[in-house]
Amino acid sequence: MTGSHTLGETEARVANRLSHMTLDFEAMAVTSNLFRAASAVRNHFERNVLAESGLSWTAFVVLWVTWIWEPAETRDIAAEAGISKATLTGVLSTLEKMGLVTRARSTTDGRLVLVSLTKDGQTLMETLFPAFNRQEIAVVSPVADDKRGELADMLRAITAKIEG
Amino acid sequence: MTGSHTLGETEARVANRLSHMTLDFEAMAVTSNLFRAASAVRNHFERNVLAESGLSWTAFVVLWVTWIWEPAETRDIAAEAGISKATLTGVLSTLEKMGLVTRARSTTDGRLVLVSLTKDGQTLMETLFPAFNRQEIAVVSPVADDKRGELADMLRAITAKIEG
DNA sequence: TTGAGATTGTTTGGATACGAACAATATGGT
DNA sequence: ACCATATTGTTCGTATCCAAACAATCTCAA
Numbered sequence: 001m002t003g004s005h006t007l008g009e010t011e012a013r014v015a016n017r018l019s020h021m022t023l024d025f026e027a028m029a030v031t032s033n034l035f036r037a038a039s040a041v042r043n044h045f046e047r048n049v050l051a052e053s054g055l056s057w058t059a060f061v062v063l064w065v066t067w068i069w070e071p072a073e074t075r076d077i078a079a080e081a082g083i084s085k086a087t088l089t090g091v092l093s094t095l096e097k098m099g100l101v102t103r104a105r106s107t108t109d110g111r112l113v114l115v116s117l118t119k120d121g122q123t124l125m126e127t128l129f130p131a132f133n134r135q136e137i138a139v140v141s142p143v144a145d146d147k148r149g150e151l152a153d154m155l156r157a158i159t160a161k162i163e164g
Numbered sequence: 165m166t167g168s169h170t171l172g173e174t175e176a177r178v179a180n181r182l183s184h185m186t187l188d189f190e191a192m193a194v195t196s197n198l199f200r201a202a203s204a205v206r207n208h209f210e211r212n213v214l215a216e217s218g219l220s221w222t223a224f225v226v227l228w229v230t231w232i233w234e235p236a237e238t239r240d241i242a243a244e245a246g247i248s249k250a251t252l253t254g255v256l257s258t259l260e261k262m263g264l265v266t267r268a269r270s271t272t273d274g275r276l277v278l279v280s281l282t283k284d285g286q287t288l289m290e291t292l293f294p295a296f297n298r299q300e301i302a303v304v305s306p307v308a309d310d311k312r313g314e315l316a317d318m319l320r321a322i323t324a325k326i327e328g
Numbered sequence: 329t330t331g332a333g334a335t336t337g338t339t340t341g342g343a344t345a346c347g348a349a350c351a352a353t354a355t356g357g358t
Numbered sequence: 359a360c361c362a363t364a365t366t367g368t369t370c371g372t373a374t375c376c377a378a379a380c381a382a383t384c385t386c387a388a
Contacts, residue, residue: 010232010244013232013233014232017231017232018293021293021294021297022294023294023297024297024300024301026304026312026313026316027297027300027301027303027304027312028297028300029312029313029316030300030304030307030312030315030316030319031205031300031303031304033316033319033320033323034198034201034202034205034319035202035205035206035246036246036319036320036323037198037202037319037320037322037323038198038199038201038202038203039202039246040246040322040323040326040327041195041198041199041322041326042199044326046346056373056374058373058374058375059373059374067181068174068177068178068181069177073336074336074337075335075336075337080174082199082200082203082204083374083375083376084375084376084377085336085337085338086337086338086339086340086375086376086377086378087374087375087376088337089337089338089339090373090374090375091373091374091375094373094374109335109336109383109384110336110382110383110384111335111336111337111382111383111384112335112336112337112383113336113337129182129185130185130186130187133185133187133188133191133192136188136191136192136194136195137188137191138325139191139195139322139325139326140190140191140194140195140322141325142321142322142324142325143194143318143321143322147314147318148190148191148193148194149190149193150311151194151315151318152190152193152194152197154307154311154315155194155197155198155200155201156197156200156201157306157307158201158204158205158303158304158306158307159197159200159201159204160306161302161303161305161306162204162205162208162303163204210376220343220344220376221344222343222344222345223343223344237366238366238367239365239366239367247344247345247346248345248346248347249366249367249368250345250346250347250348250367250368250369250370251344251345251346252367253367253368253369254343254344254345255343255344255345258343258344273353273354273365273366274352274353274354274366275352275353275354275365275366275367276353276365276366276367277366277367277368
């Protein structure tokens with residue numbers, strides 16, 4: 001992620017470039033590191049856990065949400081996965097083509113589409129999710145045990161603040 | 165981001181679905197909230213700060229890195245922005261078309277391309293970045309002042325662990 | 329009953345995203 | 359000087375990703 005420049009070098013140049021502005025560097029550091037971490041973790045998962053299944057990050061999340069809420073309405077899947085409904089349409093088509101999910105129009109509301117996992121989809125998730133969790137443990141390991149709950153809470157608070 | 169289900173409801177279903185697996189739910193909560201937060205913050209910035217300039221999140225990050233390191237080598241921009249060089253090629257073409265950056269081949273190394281901001285690009289960043297920082301402050305506000313440094317450090321540690 | 333308005337999933341158009349293959353350039357040893 | 363190897367940015371193919379427009383369906387008041 002980081003280029004050839006050290007952290008201190010970057011911050012020095014930033015401070016120099018922005019010296020005439022009144023800025024909150026601590027807030028800047030939080031958001032900046034939030035994105036670096038999220039991006040690094042995501043790429044790590046894609047390469048080390050998902051690649052062999054041919055799944056993208058988003059495809060996995062969609063599969064996971066469907067797994068939990070099956071049969072799931074697409075509007076809920078999109079909301080839980082944090083993607084637009086337009087994106088979901090494409091991802092579902094991909095997963096359908098891979099034989100992992102099925103689409104079925106609701107009998108009580110003709111506008112709704114209900115998504116379920118196929119047998120293959122279920123089998124895949126039962127092996128994939130534990131593997132995923134093992135990597136989650138490794139990723140979080142540099143944070144002290146008694147700080148992880150606090151970390152999750154702070155991130156939750158940020159999300160709530162924006163979406164509230 | 166969250167759908168029609170409450171957090172407790174979701175966790176109950178997850179626990180039920182995964183009851184026969186040995187999982188680290190705290191690690192799961194950290195990564196899960198990491199992505200929710202990053203996604204929420206990114207969407208917030210794109211809609212409230214970047215939209216009026218017609219910039220995507222990535223385009224802004226590329227512009228920012230270039231602003232700091234100008235003239236910047238593309239390999240460094242890609243590394244700092246956390247995107248592949250293939251992606252950068254496309255984003256730079258977009259920014260060039262918008263008249264915000266210029267490309268120039270290095271005179272000392274014919275393989276390198278140096279990127280600089282145009283006058284318009286500089287003007288844009290001088291107004292955009294402070295507006296960006298104001299939103300960063302708002303986003304981080306639900307985290308106590310004396311906890312923000314710790315939060316940034318934990319996120320940095322996670323990134324370092326993966327990329328180390 | 330009927331029709332205006334709301335909701336839902338898909339399509340469209342354009343930008344982003346990556347791995348792999350590629351051409352151009354640079355480096356190092358001989 | 360030569361050339362095998364490495365590095366860099368672009369191109370290609372394919373998969374996301376979103377906003378806006380759209381067609382199908384539902385709701386509910388008149």
